[in-house]
Amino acid sequence: MTALLKKVKIVAAVSILMMGVAACSGANNTGSNESNTGNNTSSTNTASDNAEGAKEPYKIEVLSQLANFAGEQGGWYGKILKDKFGLEMNITAPNLAGGAAKFATLMASGDLGDLVVFGNDGQDYRDAIKAGLLLDWTKAGLLENHGKDILANVPEAIEKNKKNFGGGTAVYGVGHDASNMPAGPSEGNTMTYQLDMRWDLYQKLGSPKLTKMEDILPLLKQMQELEPKSDSGRPTYGISMWADWDGNYMTLGKQFATMHGYDIGDGFNQGSLLEIAAHEDKYQGILDENSYYLRTLKLYYDANQMGLMDPDSLTQKFDDVVNKFKDGQVLFSWFPWLDSSYNTPAHTDAGKGFQMVGFEEQKIYSYGFSPYGSNRIWAIGAKAKHPERIMEFINWLYTPEGVMTTVNGPEGLTWELKDGKPVLTDFGKLALKDNSQQVASEFGGGTYKDGAPQINNTTLKVSTINPNTNEPYDWNMWTSVLEDNPNPVEKSWRETTGALTPKELLTKNNQLAVNNPISTTEAPAVMDTMLEQKLSQVGAVIKEHSWKMVFAKNEAEYNKLKDEMIKKSKGLGYDEIIDWQIEQTEKVFALR
DSSP states (O other): OOOBOOOOOSOOOOOOSEEOOOOOOOOOOOOOOOTTTTOOOSOOOOHHHHTTTOSOOEEEEEEETTOSOOEEOOHHHHHHHHHHHOEEEEEEOTTTTTTHHHHHHHHHHTOOOSEEEESSSSHHHHHHHHTTOBOOTTGGGHHHHHOHHHHHHOHHHHHHHHHHHSTTTOOOOEESSBOOOOSSOOOOSSOSSOOEEEHHHHHHTTOOOOOSGGGHHHHHHHHHHHOOBOTTSOBOBSBOOOSTTOSSSOGGGGHHHHTBTEEOOOTTOTTOOEEEESSSSOEEETTSTTOHHHHHHHHHHHHHHTTOBOGGGGTOOHHHHHHHHHHTOBOEESOHHHHTTTOOHHHHTTTOOEEEOOOTTOBEEEOOOOTTOOSOEEEEBTTOSOHHHHHHHHHHHTSHHHHHHHHHOOBTTTEEEETTEEEEOHHHHHHTTOTTOBOOGGGTOSBTGGGSOOSOOOSBOTTSEETTTTEESSGGGOHHHHTSOOOHHHHHHHHHHSOSSHHHHHHHTTOEEEOOOOOOSSOOEEOOHHHHHHHHHHHHHHHHHHHHHHTOSSHHHHHHHHHHHHHHHHHTTHHHHHHHHHHHHHHHHHHO
16 A cells, blocks of 8 residues: 655755754755665565564654644554554644744753654754764664665665764654756746736636736736625735745745745744855845845835735734635735635636736746755654664655555545556545545545644655656646646636646746755754854844834835834944855855
8 A cells, every 4th residue: 555645835945055043944846767766666574574563662762843733643644654654643833832942942952853844944843963962873873774765766865864964874753855867947836936826817808928026916906896895705915925934034025036936934944044146156135225025115115005915914923814715815925835725616616716817027936956955854852762673763754655555545545546547536636625524434534634643744745757657746736636637716717828828837837946966975954053142143133023024114215114123233243144155155156
């Protein structure tokens, strides 16, 4: 039997030579058939495989800096873990309670748990290694005997960790999203970031062409006038934002930079204050006069002046925005995965839904395939009683079976093979779009959502080609799904654009900026304590003033707040931080 995993929402990370403080975010990606990305199709011959379901139950504590759930992993995925590995998982999620303070408390206790997932390979990971809280996978044949598929399928990712964090000999973990696909965009059918709108309203307005990012505002105003009320009768808004992903800047302030080929660093790397280009050796400080960050803040300010900005944006959480999307209160999205909150069968069958609109000047950032993996780390706690059993589980996650199961659900429940190709079952067609569907007891019971994997990290890039099927791991990219009857919104978009997917259209129009993976024998540089303190102070100023600028009463107040933000930031050491980050970025450019 094979199985499936839940798609992570959090924006994929690029490994650059600077690391900062952790915040919250998410994403998904894809790949193709190369010898080191899953061609070793058989799982390691371990006790788990030989006596599947017969192992003595082993309850492990999982610390995941990426998790948005705390408690026991249950449902269909919990059943797979128990049947295949004899594992039960209790998940601790610092994101939900305590954050950095919670992690520090666990560090001080000398025990991070049995399975440890780091949001990045920055200071927390290094401190845990230095404190002896993580196992060296090279000891007692742990990796060699119980991680054979990891060694076969992602050797470059292991070598990177060994060189960067193990002095060239030790291995304390492995990164996520590894793939040996040829160079190119690593995302799935959609990009991590793109400009999406209510396609039905866009068409009713004559499908006007957009040249630059600011052109969305008059269009959104027309959409709002066309549909002033949501499904439940609440007022609609062009844009609805949230602050709980913020670190050293307004996270949503970087979104239009990513639509011009620049990124500031994902939600777990908010130590960066540079907008760095994927496709050329260029960068901008976020407070530079011509920066995309400042240009974005002005767009948000103008949106608020036009009545397009949700006034709850200052106080609401991400989950509140998801609920507003479900209700049809929001008309614009930066993230295609967020569209699905509205694009339910009930809406799309009625011809209503989000699709990419885009604008002529766009150059969408792509993280690109990397054989080295990225910076979210799978590790094993030093006090784990049975580390070999945890390694067997991690090893499985880096196999075709493990990826297929974790991403797409159990074979036989949500998908099956026909003539060697994966297809969705009737249940899968419902559950993968509406996770409230009830799961049969033989697969674990509860709703499909109840069983979704809660660790919230990936292993192989899900756009990578599964060598067993010659199709990507991501069900959205399967030929059988793409050729299935599209809903009316998808059908309309395809007929209008002449493309099957947004990625196909962007590729055809040369509107992608693809990041090149790098490898180095040096660990990413970390700021010294004094500079990090300055970054924290500068970040607090930038974040506070950014929100105030968006909701300024008038342009005079907006400009006053902008000047104040720049002056205060520079007084607290902004230029010193930028100089350090430029130095690290130029090291990356030299390795491209």
